[in-house]
Every structure is written in C-alpha cells, then in structure tokens.
Amino acid sequence: MKIKEFIQQNATKLRYMTSIVSVIAMVLSISIIIMNGFNWGLDFTGGVVTEIQLEKNITPKQLHPLLDKAYKQDVTVISASEPGRWVLRYSDIKSGEHRADLQKVLAPLNTPIEILNTSIVGPQIGEELANQGGLALLISVMCILAYLSFRFEWRLASGALFALMHDVVFVLAFFSFTQMEFNLTVLAAILAILGYSLNDSIIIADRIRELLVGKPNWSTTKINNQAVAATFSRTMVTSGTTLITIVALWIMGGSALEGFAIAMFIGVLTGTWSSISVGTSLPEYMGLKPEHYKVTPISDEP
Structure with missing residues (x-):
C-alpha cells in the first residue's frame, strides 16, 4: 500500500x-x-563579558571547571574569531562580594593569559x-x-x-x-x-x-x-x-x-x-x- x-x-x-x-x-x-x-541570559539580565587570549590547545572543557568554581555559576565560554581567543560571559558578582582575579583563576592551566577587554552589560x-x-x-x-x-x-x-x-x-x-x-x-x-x-x-x-x-x-x-x-x-x-x-x-x-x-x-x-x-x-x-x-x-x- x-x-x-x-x-x-x-x-x-x-x-x-x-x-x-x-x-x-x-x-x-x-x-x-x-x-x-x-x-x-545576560542579554536580558546584564553581566560581565570578558575576552581573553590563550594558547590554541586550550579547550572549553579545561576552562569550565575553573571558571564555574571561581565565579560560583555557569560561565558561558564562546569561541571568538581567532584560535585561542575566547569570550567569557557571566552574571556580575553581587555587591559586597569580591570578583575573582581571572589570572589567578586560570593559573592551573600553565599557559600565558592575556585579557583583551572586559565590559559590563548593565540591567538597564x-x-x-x-x-x-x-x-x-x-x-x-x-x-x-x-x-x-x-x-x-x-x-x-x-x-x-x-x-x-x-x-x-x-x-x-x-x-x-x-x-x-x-x-x-x-x-x-x-x-x-x-x-x-x-x-x-x-x-x-x-x-x-x-x-x-x-x-x-x-x-x-x-x-x-x-x-x-x-x-x-x-x-x-x-x-x-x-x-x-x-x-x-x-x-x-x-x-x-x-x-x-x-x-x-x-x-x-x-x-x-x-x-x-x-x-x-x-x-x-x-x-x-x-x-x-x-x-x-x-x-x-x-
């Protein structure tokens, strides 16, 4: 049929x-x-966007555990335009809390870390x-x-x-x-x-x-x-x-x-x-x- x-x-x-x-x-x-x-997401609530440059062999699976633990939230890791360049997005730390130093957070990777820029998207x-x-x-x-x-x-x-x-x-x-x-x-x-x-x-x-x-x-x-x-x-x-x-x-x-x-x-x-x-x-x-x-x-x- x-x-x-x-x-x-x-x-x-x-x-x-x-x-x-x-x-x-x-x-x-x-x-x-x-x-x-x-x-x-941060598009609606506001937060922090940081662009960093690392070695090309670093993967998001290596970044996530360190970032999530330091910032106590799920940090979004997005590949940028070039190999080794990443965009990190996370909610801003509440007032009174200290924002972790990104250099120290990623130190266990044993790789040069260059912070290219950081911007804050306000709630407005x-x-x-x-x-x-x-x-x-x-x-x-x-x-x-x-x-x-x-x-x-x-x-x-x-x-x-x-x-x-x-x-x-x-x-x-x-x-x-x-x-x-x-x-x-x-x-x-x-x-x-x-x-x-x-x-x-x-x-x-x-x-x-x-x-x-x-x-x-x-x-x-x-x-x-x-x-x-x-x-x-x-x-x-x-x-x-x-x-x-x-x-x-x-x-x-x-x-x-x-x-x-x-x-x-x-x-x-x-x-x-x-x-x-x-x-x-x-x-x-x-x-x-x-x-x-x-x-x-x-x-x-x-």
Whole structure:
C-alpha cells in the first residue's frame, strides 16, 4: 500500500489522536512555564563579558571547571574569531562580594593569559533588549494575524494561528523545564519558527481551500484528509532537509549557537506535527464547510 493511500485511509484517526495529544501537551507546557519561569541570559539580565587570549590547545572543557568554581555559576565560554581567543560571559558578582582575579583563576592551566577587554552589560541595557525583543515578537504576531485574516476564512485561519501558538509554547516550555539559558539567539529562533510553521500551515490550508472550492459535495473530513495526503511528501522532505541543516549547526556551531539550534529543532518538529494535526482538525471542529468558500455569481443586471 502506498503512503498516500495509507494516509487517506487513516488520516482522520491520526489527526484526531494527535490533536488531543497536542492539547494535553500544551496545557502541561503552559503549567511548566508558569511554575518554573525562565533562566534569562545576560542579554536580558546584564553581566560581565570578558575576552581573553590563550594558547590554541586550550579547550572549553579545561576552562569550565575553573571558571564555574571561581565565579560560583555557569560561565558561558564562546569561541571568538581567532584560535585561542575566547569570550567569557557571566552574571556580575553581587555587591559586597569580591570578583575573582581571572589570572589567578586560570593559573592551573600553565599557559600565558592575556585579557583583551572586559565590559559590563548593565540591567538597564538588558531591560531595553527584552523590551525590543518582545516588541519584535508582538509585531511579527500582528503581521501574521493580518495576513491570515486576509488570506483565509476565519475558521481556517484559526487553525493556522493555533498551530503557531502550539509550536512556540512547546519551545518555551522546553527552555523553562531544562532551565537552559534564554537569550537573544533563542528569541531569534522563536521568530524563525513562527515563519517556518506559518509556511507549513499555509501550504496545507491552501490545499484545503482549493478542495473546498473544487469539491463542494465532499465532506470537510474527506477534504482535510485529501489535503494532508497531497502535501505530506512535500512537508516531510522540507522538514527533513531543514532538520539535517539544524543538526549540522547544532554539532558544529558550538555553545554559542546551541540554544538557537535546539529551539529550531524542536520548532521544526512541532511545526510539522501541528500543521498536519491541529491546523486541520481545529477548523473542522469549528464547523468549516465548503459553503464558506462557495463562489457567489455576480449579476450582470445594473
């Protein structure tokens, strides 16, 4: 049996089951976010950024134990533009506490240490970045709402919108549950996920709309199943190639891009899932019918 025929025969059961799982998972995800909150990165909270030059054979695995113990926190070590050059990022020491001397902290490495520069990101700058990031996210969502309202009937648009919320909430819940650092690169990934998931949802929604117009005698369930079957192979190929690129970025990008890659990986997986299940089941549940896209003839009479 071909994959397309299998999907057409079993799509109804699969769509309904996965939609129920998605709703339950969304409730759990929102609960996790409310209870745990986020581990905000220095981009939002402020902190210290120090750039150092060491020997080329020194690795982050050698730096982390010394830095984490001295500063009593997880110090982010990012590779800079040249071999042996590293950028250290950590929260500023509380008032009244002495900041450890970096030269003494890294002395056990027995290597020349050159501190190139040190800068302090104040909480005011972090607050400004958070506001700008939130504004960018809000503008993106508003533009998407406007586009969906113009492009589709409100029931079909609601399915695509809920699928977007579904994907973003899942990513946020992962970072809340694991307490991984939530910084500007993760926020950038969320904005990218919105665009990717929207593209996936629009492809299926367009196919549903075409069938609603072209097959007015079909039931909505049959139309949705046909739309999923018609776009399934394209969706899998697109998602698969995107995931390969993200995994390569995850492996080769280092700690600087780890949060971005993880967020994108989760977003692409959930985006593929939600556009097929939630994006088609919700409009059907809300009563989408071929009549809503029935073409009304224009009278020639004046």
